[in-house]
Amino acid sequence: MEAATIWFHIGPFAVTSIVVTTWGIMLALGVFCWLATRNLALDPGPLQAMLEGMVSAMEESICAVLPDRAQQLLPFIGTLWIYIVFANLVGVIPRLHAPTGNLSVTAGLALLVFLSVHWYGVRNEGLRRYLKHYLSPSPILLPFHLLSEVTRTVALAVRLFGNIMSLEMAAMLILLVAGLLAPVPLLMLHIVESLVQAYIFGMLALIYVAGAMQSQQNLERDEKGNEQ
């Protein structure tokens, strides 16, 4: 994998091809959503039906985990799913690299998940009650809780980065070794893997956030178990 090329600088920040690709995805998604949702009707056309189905499916997935918080979590979790799908699939297009094949991108997403877990947890449970769950069921487990927070965040970033980067690298190697059309099956696998990895990343983020939002319930359940 070659390093991302720097296109230009914005102050101290060097804007790489990865960031430009991300902007392209954002622009395409924004324009598409703006055009598609300008004239929504109660009797939907094919495009509106597809969008409604997609949003409803994401909402139902969130509902399955957190029945009362779907509206609250849909923007963050849904955007994770949508962005990662498109960021993964960009790698299929020749001469473009998937942003998620870059550790900086996946680490940024993982950091956002890490922060959002605490944000939603504190917002839902309150700071004291939220922090109290780190001492549950026993204060001895606090280091392990902290270690778990770090490792699962790192795992999120590395898992997505590793899968996408390895797929792109494998396709490139096969292209170099076998010829022009030889990587096509691998690219098809890339598509499937892109969808699977996006789903896994979003679901894990959802589960982490749900765990934080339901920490008080978990705490009460643990205390009740200890009393018995």
Added chain:
Amino acid sequence: MDFDWPTFFLEIINFLILVWILKRFLYRPILGVVARRRAGIEKAMADARRIEAEARELRQQNERCLAQWGEEKEAAQTRLREELAAERERLMAGLEISVAEERERRRVLDERQQVEFKRAIEEQGIAQGAAFSARLLSRLATPELEARLYALLLEDLHSLRAEDKRAVADAAAAPGLQLKVQSAFALDEGRRAELVRVLAEVTGKALPVEYRKNPELLAGFQVSIGPWVLHANLRDELKFFSGALRHAG
């Protein structure tokens, strides 16, 4: 596997911007239209439930009405059957009376037709008999027969009853009266004179006499004294007999 801090921070910013974009242009409009549709569906479902309840109530009312109408219909049918039976009885009685009347009328008509037919047959028989008699008598009508009829005429004039004579005298009393004597054959002078003398005896005075020959009388005479006519000829006798037969029939 290089890590680039600027890319790291820019990606975080980019993602947050993308969250805002999608929330503004995708989730909110889509969820809004879904919510509006869901509200519309719930409203439609509520309306449907309300309409269903109203329909159920209407159905129960309809069933009650149908049951009531069924009872009324049954009663009306029973009443109608009774009225029809009564009307049928009345019409049958009237029909029987009409049939009896018609039968009686036909019987009377048949009897009348039979009488008429019998009379027609009789009249035909009488007419044929008269025709045969007339034909036979026309062959027998001779001056000799007429002489016998002349004698018979005189005998009748002599044997008139008193009231008949008075009637003849009253008829002859009319002023300017002329006696008329018709005969099938010509009368000779001797018989004319004798007849004038006998008529004068009957009428009581001598009146002028007009003689005329009428072969239709076949044989015999017809004497007219004003309105009083004395028949002594075969034609009138045949008519008299035919009339007598008809009246007898």
